[in-house]
Amino acid sequence: MDYQFKEIEQKWQAFWAEHQTFKAEKDTVKPKFYVLDMFPYPSGAGLHVGHPLGYIASDIFSRYKRLKGFNVLHPMGYDSFGLPAEQYAIQTGQHPALTTEVNINTYRRQLDQIGFSFDWSKEVRTSEPDYYKWTQWIFMQLFNSWYNLETDRAEDITTLIEKFNAAGSADVKAVCDEEVKSFMPSDWAAMTHEEKQAELLKYRLTYLRESTVNWCPALGTVLANDEVKEGFSERGGHPVEQKKMMQWSMRISAYAERLLQGLNTIDWPEPVKEMQRNWIGKSVGASVRFTIETVPGAAALPADNIEVFTTRVDTIFGVSYLVLAPEHELVSVLTTPEQENDIKNYIAQTKKKSELDRMADTKTVSGAFTGTYVINPVSGERVQLWIADYVLAGYGTGAVMGVPSGDQRDWLFAKHFNLPVVQILDGQKDIDIQADATKEGAYINSGFINGMDYKEAVDTLNTWLEDKKVGKAKINYRMRDAIFGRQRYWGEPIPVYFKDGLPYLIKEEELPLLLPEVDKYLPTESGEPPLGRADGWSYEQQYNYELSTMPGWAGSSWYWYRYMDSQNKNAFASKEAIAYWKDVDLYIGGSEHATGHLLYSRFWNKFLKDLGYVNEEEPFKKLINQGMIQGRSNFVYRVIDEEGRGLNTLVSYGLKSQYKTSALHVDVNIVENEILNIEKFKLFRPEFAEAEFILESGKYICGVEVEKMSKSKFNVVNPDVLINSYGADTLRMYEMFLGPLEQSKPWNTNGIEGVFKFLRKFWRLFHNDQWEFNVSDAAPVKAELKALHKIIKKVQDDVERFSFNTSVSSFMIAVNELTDLKCNKRAILQDLVIVLSPYAPHITEELWSLLGNKESISHAAYPEFNPSYMVEDEFSYPVSVNGKTRTNLNLSLTLEAAEIEALVLADEQVQKYLEGKTPKKVIVVKGRIVNIVV
Numbered sequence: 001m002d003y004q005f006k007e008i009e010q011k012w013q014a015f016w017a018e019h020q021t022f023k024a025e026k027d028t029v030k031p032k033f034y035v036l037d038m039f040p041y042p043s044g045a046g047l048h049v050g051h052p053l054g055y056i057a058s059d060i061f062s063r064y065k066r067l068k069g070f071n072v073l074h075p076m077g078y079d080s081f082g083l084p085a086e087q088y089a090i091q092t093g094q095h096p097a098l099t100t101e102v103n104i105n106t107y108r109r110q111l112d113q114i115g116f117s118f119d120w121s122k123e124v125r126t127s128e129p130d131y132y133k134w135t136q137w138i139f140m141q142l143f144n145s146w147y148n149l150e151t152d153r154a155e156d157i158t159t160l161i162e163k164f165n166a167a168g169s170a171d172v173k174a175v176c177d178e179e180v181k182s183f184m185p186s187d188w189a190a191m192t193h194e195e196k197q198a199e200l201l202k203y204r205l206t207y208l209r210e211s212t213v214n215w216c217p218a219l220g221t222v223l224a225n226d227e228v229k230e231g232f233s234e235r236g237g238h239p240v241e242q243k244k245m246m247q248w249s250m251r252i253s254a255y256a257e258r259l260l261q262g263l264n265t266i267d268w269p270e271p272v273k274e275m276q277r278n279w280i281g282k283s284v285g286a287s288v289r290f291t292i293e294t295v296p297g298a299a300a301l302p303a304d305n306i307e308v309f310t311t312r313v314d315t316i317f318g319v320s321y322l323v324l325a326p327e328h329e330l331v332s333v334l335t336t337p338e339q340e341n342d343i344k345n346y347i348a349q350t351k352k353k354s355e356l357d358r359m360a361d362t363k364t365v366s367g368a369f370t371g372t373y374v375i376n377p378v379s380g381e382r383v384q385l386w387i388a389d390y391v392l393a394g395y396g397t398g399a400v401m402g403v404p405s406g407d408q409r410d411w412l413f414a415k416h417f418n419l420p421v422v423q424i425l426d427g428q429k430d431i432d433i434q435a436d437a438t439k440e441g442a443y444i445n446s447g448f449i450n451g452m453d454y455k456e457a458v459d460t461l462n463t464w465l466e467d468k469k470v471g472k473a474k475i476n477y478r479m480r481d482a483i484f485g486r487q488r489y490w491g492e493p494i495p496v497y498f499k500d501g502l503p504y505l506i507k508e509e510e511l512p513l514l515l516p517e518v519d520k521y522l523p524t525e526s527g528e529p530p531l532g533r534a535d536g537w538s539y540e541q542q543y544n545y546e547l548s549t550m551p552g553w554a555g556s557s558w559y560w561y562r563y564m565d566s567q568n569k570n571a572f573a574s575k576e577a578i579a580y581w582k583d584v585d586l587y588i589g590g591s592e593h594a595t596g597h598l599l600y601s602r603f604w605n606k607f608l609k610d611l612g613y614v615n616e617e618e619p620f621k622k623l624i625n626q627g628m629i630q631g632r633s634n635f636v637y638r639v640i641d642e643e644g645r646g647l648n649t650l651v652s653y654g655l656k657s658q659y660k661t662s663a664l665h666v667d668v669n670i671v672e673n674e675i676l677n678i679e680k681f682k683l684f685r686p687e688f689a690e691a692e693f694i695l696e697s698g699k700y701i702c703g704v705e706v707e708k709m710s711k712s713k714f715n716v717v718n719p720d721v722l723i724n725s726y727g728a729d730t731l732r733m734y735e736m737f738l739g740p741l742e743q744s745k746p747w748n749t750n751g752i753e754g755v756f757k758f759l760r761k762f763w764r765l766f767h768n769d770q771w772e773f774n775v776s777d778a779a780p781v782k783a784e785l786k787a788l789h790k791i792i793k794k795v796q797d798d799v800e801r802f803s804f805n806t807s808v809s810s811f812m813i814a815v816n817e818l819t820d821l822k823c824n825k826r827a828i829l830q831d832l833v834i835v836l837s838p839y840a841p842h843i844t845e846e847l848w849s850l851l852g853n854k855e856s857i858s859h860a861a862y863p864e865f866n867p868s869y870m871v872e873d874e875f876s877y878p879v880s881v882n883g884k885t886r887t888n889l890n891l892s893l894t895l896e897a898a899e900i901e902a903l904v905l906a907d908e909q910v911q912k913y914l915e916g917k918t919p920k921k922v923i924v925v926k927g928r929i930v931n932i933v934v
Contacts, residue, residue, distance in 0.1 A: 001771050003763040005727030009842040013112055021856050022074065022117040026580050030071035034581050035062045036560055036620075038589025038597070039077045039124075042103035043084060047110045049717040049735070049747055050629035050709050054588040056732050057626060057741050057804060059116045061586060063838035064799045066117075067862035073581055074117055075563040077124035078104050079556050081132075083219070083235055086490040089521045096490040096521070100127060110719060115728045115841050117858070122566040126555030131562060132492040133512035134572035135555050138604065140495060140505050141611060142206040147254035149173040154254070154610040160203055164188045175254035177202035177209070197502045205251045205607070208503060211483055212327045212393050214354055215243035220523040220530075221488040222247070228354035241351040244327065248484040248494065248548065252603045256280050256477040258617075259602055268623040269742075275594040281478020285311035286462055288401070288471035290322055290374040292334065293382065301333060306374055306385075309396040309476045312406060313465075314457045317447060318422045320414055321384045321402040322374050323367065326350040327393035334385060336371030343368050343387065350389040358389045365416040377470040378461070379447065384419065394480040482600065484551060489521045489530035491549030497539035503546070506539060513545070556597050557604040560584050560619060572613075583616040591625040598623075624802060627744040628708075629735070631715030634671045635703035636681070637661040639694075651694040653701040666702060667714040669721060673750050676700040706746040717747055729840035730756045733811075736804040736839065755808070759843055762815050762836070765829060766847055773850050780825045782874065787817040788828050789869040795835050796865065804839075811836060826851065831863040879904055880931045881913045889930075897924040904930050 218238035367388035465471030516534035565573035
């Protein structure tokens with residue numbers, strides 16, 4: 001029978017599901033290997049051909065590792081909380097759980113038909129209560145923990161209380177809020193319960209504080225930085241403004257140094273590690289306090305100085321001005337009446353920008369003067385106090401010093417606002433300032449660091465600052481604590497209630513705290529989050545629950561542990577499962593998660609290790625970012641008149657230069673080899689049902705362009721269509737064949753036919769001309785063994801280095817070689833089936849069964865490579881008669897010239913060309929040629 005891919009693939013997908021072929025259990029005999037894909041958000045659109053790229057690669061590697069004797073865990077689940085489902089619920093009134101379930105069913109069907117070896121018994125869904133129970137539980141552990149800088153790890157909050165009881169706060173070294181109290185043990189004992197809880201909240205690893213957030217009024221929620229693009233929400237394109245709100249936050253900053261150093265221990269792409277290093281942003285410098293000049297008639301100030309962090313304390317003599325973030329708490333009290341309107345207007349403009357936009361904008365020079373001055377603590381100079389949006393309230397102290405002679409941005413700012421530019425001199429030369437810094441302005445001597453080199457000057461200044469109690473040496477990190485609340489419905493409820501204005505945890509036995517039913521998925525009329533609509537939703541019928549839900553990254557920050565033991569009712573995973581599976585050996589996913597999911601996951605993993613719940617410091621040993629499969633868009637060309645109006649005429653690509661045209665996207669699924677199916681196009685665009693089509697040689701040729709795959713560009717290729725036409729094995733191999741895994745590449749359906757023909761040719765090796773299964777038990781010849789072992793070695797090397805595209809080419813070569821050899825030997829084909837099985841699992845399972853094997857091919861062993869078969873011990877001698885090649889003879893390279901001559905002359909083919917004549921001369925060039933002269 002010819003290659004019937006539909007029946008074969010359905011048969012084996014049903015077999016794998018029935019027998020749970022890929023279910024992973026603890027096995028102390030085999031070494032473990034954990035392969036993980038970044039689990040998908042199940043959107044309503046389902047999968048397009050770009051989505052499975054990473055899954056196919058991880059599946060090939062998982063299947064290969066099983067053949068190599070590993071016990072492989074390869075799970076799959078769904079990141080099923082999220083804003084898209086909630087937006088759909090707002091529009092339709094349908095509960096997000098219902099649409100999420102429909103979307104998951106679509107994803108599951110598509111994933112199954114591609115033939116992935118997922119262990120579905122361990123499936124997780126972040127929106128299921130039995131999953132988010134443990135997300136809430138981890139939140140509770142964070143709330144009940146503090147970071148002890150002496151032990152450099154998180155500890156239970158009770159150990160901090162013990163320190164307060166024994167010695168007060170004096171010797172406590174913790175990551176905490178800046179405004180913590182200083183108290184003795186007796187002071188602590190005298191505090192009320194509420195006062196103690198308020199103070200402890202300043203130390204907890206998850207805590208409440210007023211934060212500047214990206215607020216999107218149209219969506220009614222706070223957005224993460226990566227959800228905002230150029231001042232608008234990525235989803236929906238709604239305006240986003242900066243707003244101060246009371247928010248839950250997590251002290252990821254406590255782990256900054258460990259997150260930084262941990263990057264040196266993991267095998268990740270260097271660009272991803274560099275992005276995390278930059279996001280963490282370690283800076284070595286000094287903290288300096290500038291005294292605020294007293295403003296006559298001003299109200300009492302909450303502080304008498306402004307603290308700045310600088311990495312170049314040696315330039316402090318060149319400070320010309322100081323800049324505050326527009327959100328800084330002192331801005332309102334330090335703004336003079338004359339400057340009030342300017343400051344208000346500037347703050348209003350700033351609110352329209354996201355933090356990322358403000359950080360990235362290096363070209364625009366903008367700011368506003370507060371009217372207040374501060375005093376340089378080292379030089380005693382009086383400098384102006386400004387606000388500017390390039391300074392962020394949450395980074396450092398929210399204040400920076402402007403040194404125009406040492407920084408290009410500061411120089412541009414000073415020149416724009418006509419501020420003084422002070423040039424620093426150290427004897428006869430500048431102290432390490434930019435070469436292009438201006439030479440304008442006053443010149444001053446750099447005081448007591450005159451004549452010192454850079455290091456000596458910095459050390460001297462740091463000592464002086466500390467002696468004078470106006471500053472000190474300090475290490476700073478750009479990374480800020482992670483905001484952990486979203487004002488939306490479809491997320492994990494935070495297991496907190498409020499009593500006397502303070503947050504308290506519900507009891508562990510009351511988990512999970514379930515999402516309540518609401519009448520609408522919108523904020524309340526008074527501006528509370530959607531959970532505020534829940535009727536009678538309160539703790540013990542008297543205390544208000546927290547109305548925000550957790551952010552999207554909460555459920556994805558620990559999910560790989562749940563896969564290890566997904567049905568456990570008593571823990572997020574058992575100690576035995578965690579001890580066995582340990583960590584993820586291979587993680588495949590998109591690079592867009594470099595500073596979001598991957599950073600938060602490492603943070604939660606380190607925290608869980610600190611408390612003894614997990615054993616590994618880093619969750620993912622090796623990371624691979626798959627490239628993007630880009631869309632291949634097709635276009636038709638509409639003729640337009642001189643006024644620019646579109647006519648009811650479409651001209652083929654090769655003729656469009658003869659007309660004035662506009663390009664229109666066309667559905668790529670009705671285009672084949674750039675030829676438009678005109679009848680289907682008329683159905684696709686009914687307004688052109690009566691259009692005139694100007695053709696080339698009777699065909700309408702479409703234009704082509706590579707763009708992002710998107711529904712709006714009609715260039716989305718549905719894998720369902722390709723699987724129906726060519727089969728899942730063809731799709732799998734073709735996606736790998738497109739190019740290196742880690743590179744982006746354009747999709748082109750035109751080439752898929754070649755891969756399908758290859759699989760059909762492979763199938764043919766096992767069948768005779770009547771398509772009857774026909775495999776011989778005869779012993780293989782050397783050429784057949786060489787072809788087999790060449791592909792065994794090639795695929796092994798390729799898979800180990802994730803070079804899947806080169807393996808596909810090698811399979812084609814191997815099958816061509818064996819076809820030419822007319823090989824149907826069981827000893828060759830059975831091993832070849834195993835080698836191909838990770839790439840094309842359905843066809844190989846079928847052939848494995850036809851070869852007489854009872855178990856799944858997944859239980860086979862990868863063939864051992866034998867290098868001896870690659871050694872050349874024969875040579876195909878071209879035999880010439882009177883200078884014309886007549887035949888080729890395979891002869892051993894061990895034969896001497898006389899032996900070669902005798903065998904050649906005895907050959908029937910050669911005798912035919914000699915025509916009974918005795919050769920005048922026989923020339924033998926060993927390992928090259930035999931030439932007979934008659």
